[in-house]
Amino acid sequence: MPQLSIQLAELLQHGNFLDLTLSHLDSLAPVNVTLNNGTAVSIWDTGVICFEPQQTNTISKDIVLSCGVHGNETAPIEICAELVKDLLTGQLQVKHRLLVLFGNPAAINAGTREVTENLNRLFSGHHSMGAGLINAERKRAKALEEYVSRFYNELRVTDSAPRNRYLYDLHTAIRGSRFEKFAVYPFLHGKPWQKEQFEFLQACDVTTVLLMQTPASTFSYYASNSHDADAFTIELGKVQPFGNNDMRRFAKARAALRQLVSEEEVSTVHFDEQQFQLYKVYRAINKQTQEFKLHFEDDVENVTNYHPGTLLATDGDIEYRVEQEGEALIFPNAKVAIGQRAMLMVVPATVSHNIA
Numbered sequence: 001m002p003q004l005s006i007q008l009a010e011l012l013q014h015g016n017f018l019d020l021t022l023s024h025l026d027s028l029a030p031v032n033v034t035l036n037n038g039t040a041v042s043i044w045d046t047g048v049i050c051f052e053p054q055q056t057n058t059i060s061k062d063i064v065l066s067c068g069v070h071g072n073e074t075a076p077i078e079i080c081a082e083l084v085k086d087l088l089t090g091q092l093q094v095k096h097r098l099l100v101l102f103g104n105p106a107a108i109n110a111g112t113r114e115v116t117e118n119l120n121r122l123f124s125g126h127h128s129m130g131a132g133l134i135n136a137e138r139k140r141a142k143a144l145e146e147y148v149s150r151f152y153n154e155l156r157v158t159d160s161a162p163r164n165r166y167l168y169d170l171h172t173a174i175r176g177s178r179f180e181k182f183a184v185y186p187f188l189h190g191k192p193w194q195k196e197q198f199e200f201l202q203a204c205d206v207t208t209v210l211l212m213q214t215p216a217s218t219f220s221y222y223a224s225n226s227h228d229a230d231a232f233t234i235e236l237g238k239v240q241p242f243g244n245n246d247m248r249r250f251a252k253a254r255a256a257l258r259q260l261v262s263e264e265e266v267s268t269v270h271f272d273e274q275q276f277q278l279y280k281v282y283r284a285i286n287k288q289t290q291e292f293k294l295h296f297e298d299d300v301e302n303v304t305n306y307h308p309g310t311l312l313a314t315d316g317d318i319e320y321r322v323e324q325e326g327e328a329l330i331f332p333n334a335k336v337a338i339g340q341r342a343m344l345m346v347v348p349a350t351v352s353h354n355i356a
């Protein structure tokens, strides 16, 4: 074994990868080390750490867990930091390949959603469109795509069967929700939704799922569309400052994620659509002018619905009203840039016609 740096020895003793990341916001020199339990650990960059079990020929899953794509969404960062710590100190051991990503270290350090641009609108090449790689978030989006590609495509000679790919991008919402936790299922271009994935979401205490109908510039759509991964954006609750999260509210998600990486299968219950609240996008309302205004209380929760005809927003002369029974609003944000999505309207949906 090569001489370990003091920093690395410290990391292996205490498992404080998040601290190491936050003290190296721009980059971190790659390091490879094998733990006493045989797990191969490699640090690829700041906030990027990969774990591989000793026995690589029996691995069936390639799992990516990401957090901190929005820097102030602390609960997922705490959950992932604790998971990495327990893996580094040998209290937990991976059964599958695992890549953990702390998405935006500079924003995590600043305690803000972003530094200059919303990182979760920059994937599937959007980082290089328009003005190009002009800021740290755009560069990070490109780098994260490269790390995910490398992780999924890295095949060892001993590998026999192809492995299933997963990416769970963990967030907390800006506002409260009628359903505290919910997941966004990226657009599958007509491919069937996966029963097993709904079962995993339920194990995470997530039974509200928004089914997207169009491509997006999000991290989860990128993994789903470019790598054929089962990928989700998972909103675990409302944004709170570090240390203010009531971790009991995340107990199920935390336990399911730990089981996912350390055991062959996660214990789940059989899929029953009646146990879920499923929605699909009915329309997106984009901000067209500086006059855009929302006509409901600031603290309205995600997935709130109003009677048909209720005025939701105005944009200059344009009025947006509820068009049908059951239509609910989600992610309202009047402060987005002109041309960007200010709100999504969703309606109840089913997956029974196309599920595998």
Ligand SMILES: [Zn+2]
Binding pocket: 069, 070, 073, 171, 172, 173
């Ligand atoms: Zn977020």
